[in-house]
Amino acid sequence: MRRTVCLAALPVALLALAAVGVIGALGQEKAPPITRINAQVLGPQPLGPLPPVMHPPGNPPSAAKIRLGKELYFDTRLSADGTIACATCHNPALGWSDKGPTSEGIHGQLGGRRAPPVSNAAYSPLQFWDGRSPSLEDQAKGPIQNPVEMGNTHEAMIQTVSKISAYQDEFKAVYGEGPITVDQVAEAIACFERTVVTTDSRFDRYARGDHGSLTRLEKEGLEIFNGKGHCTACHWGPYFSDGRFHNLGVPHADPKNPDAGRFAVTKDPRDRGAFKTPTVRDASRRAPYLHDGSEKTLESLIDFYDRGGGRDPNLDPLMVPLGLSAREKAALVAFIKALDSLNPEVADVKPIAAKDLPR
């Protein structure tokens, strides 16, 4: 009797403590605002339109810097042999990614992963599939000196850019007197990338109250996306990504030399084979899918999830078979297509022709 009373009293006491905490919280402090960083800490957020992009204090935007960044983004001269630009793999016409399945770099070399989309990358707290880079500025430096991507060195790239008089003038206008640095190149590219933001899609219009902007099938797809399909377990919030890392059990192309994913960065065994959740926005424009491009279409990708992913000892516990019907799969595809950007300034960005780049 005494023991049972004690056991029953424990949760009651904890509930009382919780109530005191809530009352205290109401009186003293509000929950912190949802920023790009703490959204990752606080967990799932509702789907909805993207908020304005936050620029880091150390890299404020300007029209001149954005223009400079765009030119650098499309300039193949940043690579060792003048054949590869950022846009080669992050192609606006291919959903700011590439044709895949994995990215092709200098001298036709194939990488092990496909290019993550640049569109809306401004909202991702960590860059690259394994999150090894904490910012767009840091990310922009990586591929330049990656031997299978642009195959250059930072020093050689700076020498090349510094010899182009039009670039000299533009860097001077943005950064003032002084030598061009790799940080300035990266900052300008990142500044441009923060303009590649999709604020308008038929889903966004629906979320803003225009309920006629989605078809009945697309609305079904939204319901499934946020329920039976379990999509929002990872693809949540306005960015449609938790920015976290998950092992989906994607079969390894080379089982003897598996891609360690996030584990290569953290050395945490729980991260072995885990890759960053990509945004679903504009997904229909950048097939194939998954970090290695192993799923060719949205339909086959949904089939993959419907099976509960692949097999892996470190398979994420969020992965379970879904039991989706053919109609539910079709509804999901329809909804994902409703996330395609209607922003012409993003969807219709044309590469800057070589003749129009700074000389």
Add this chain to the structure above:
Amino acid sequence: MRKTLTTILAVLAAVLVLSQAALAIPAFARKHAFNCNMCHVAYPKLNDFGQRFRDNGYQIPGQQGLEKTVFQSAFPVGVRTSAGYNLYGAGGQTAGGFHVFGLDLFSGGVVKKNVSYFFVYTPRIDDPAADFNGPGAGDNPSQLASVESAAVVFSNIVRDKLNLRVGRFEPDFHLLSSRRSYYLLQPYEIYDFAGTRSSFDFAANQIGLEATGRFKPGLRYALGYINGTGGTPDNNKLNDLYLTLSKVFGKGEGQSAGQRIGAFGYLGWQPTSTLGSIVSPIGDLNGEGNKTFYRVGGDISLNWRTFNLEGVAFYGSDDRAFNEIDPTRRYDFWGGVAELDWAGCPDNRLVASVMYNWIRPPSDDGIHRVDAYSALARYYVGSWSAVDIAIHAEYTHRVSGSVAKFKENLVTLLIDLAF
């Protein structure tokens, strides 16, 4: 009768209209901005994600410490209730009426990483009315005020392998959960069967301590030490023990994917006499002379597409002191339930199910044999952010007794609300 039917139709029409703008969702779904079907095949039945969520202390699996606590979100409270029309027939007589069949107020959430709670309070309901002849006929109130659950969960004490649940909770030998069953009127009969003089309620939430965990591949265990008297304090100085083991073949938890098989054993003691003023289950007055009872059984859950065939069967044996019919030997019985569920329409908005319950008492017990055949259909209405209203139709044909068979029919149409 006509007035009642008109009322029901009006309520159903109102629900259908209002549901187009419905945004209210239960506490966990509201916190995470998920639809109910993230965790439920169709509420209240858990899917594999929901089972892992529950096992993980109401935290998203694998995401412990990376979500809002109850102090950082709207305080998580929820309500579930069901009300509707019920028609009962037995022995050539029929009776019907409009009733509130249940009301639960609940709260649950994460206090801090790997520490969470779940609390359910059921207020008193002075219903069914005096003319009610269905299950629970003669009971008034139909629902007593009680703290059905009040438990704290300490998760991942050893990652995935050891979680502790303390307080009053639904024991894990209910892998086929009567509380998350689609059936609202027809119980799992064997859960409610207590023999002739025992008061042990297999279906009840218990007060105590439970350790749970899982091992790869698909092995799961629960070990409990509980009072065995539900929420009722008693003078039973001996607590009860149970162990459950289950194994899932394939991906999932056996709720909506994968094939699960499990076994459990329960060993308990009850006094045959009491000390003090509290009367023992069998009415003696001394509080001593504890005698044993046990339950041993298994459960199975098989999934194919959106079909789920699940069942539980167990053997019960009570000390002869609890055998009212023949006190010279133990009271042994067995029984079970087999249920086939199907979910269809986009997002599982339509659910259909058939179920068979049976109880087989000792051969000299001519009263407690039960065969019950049930069927139901549920349709869920709601908006894109929530599916939390179900229109529910349920039918049961029940035959009890082996000497003189008593046949009953129960038809129910109701609205099941959770928000």
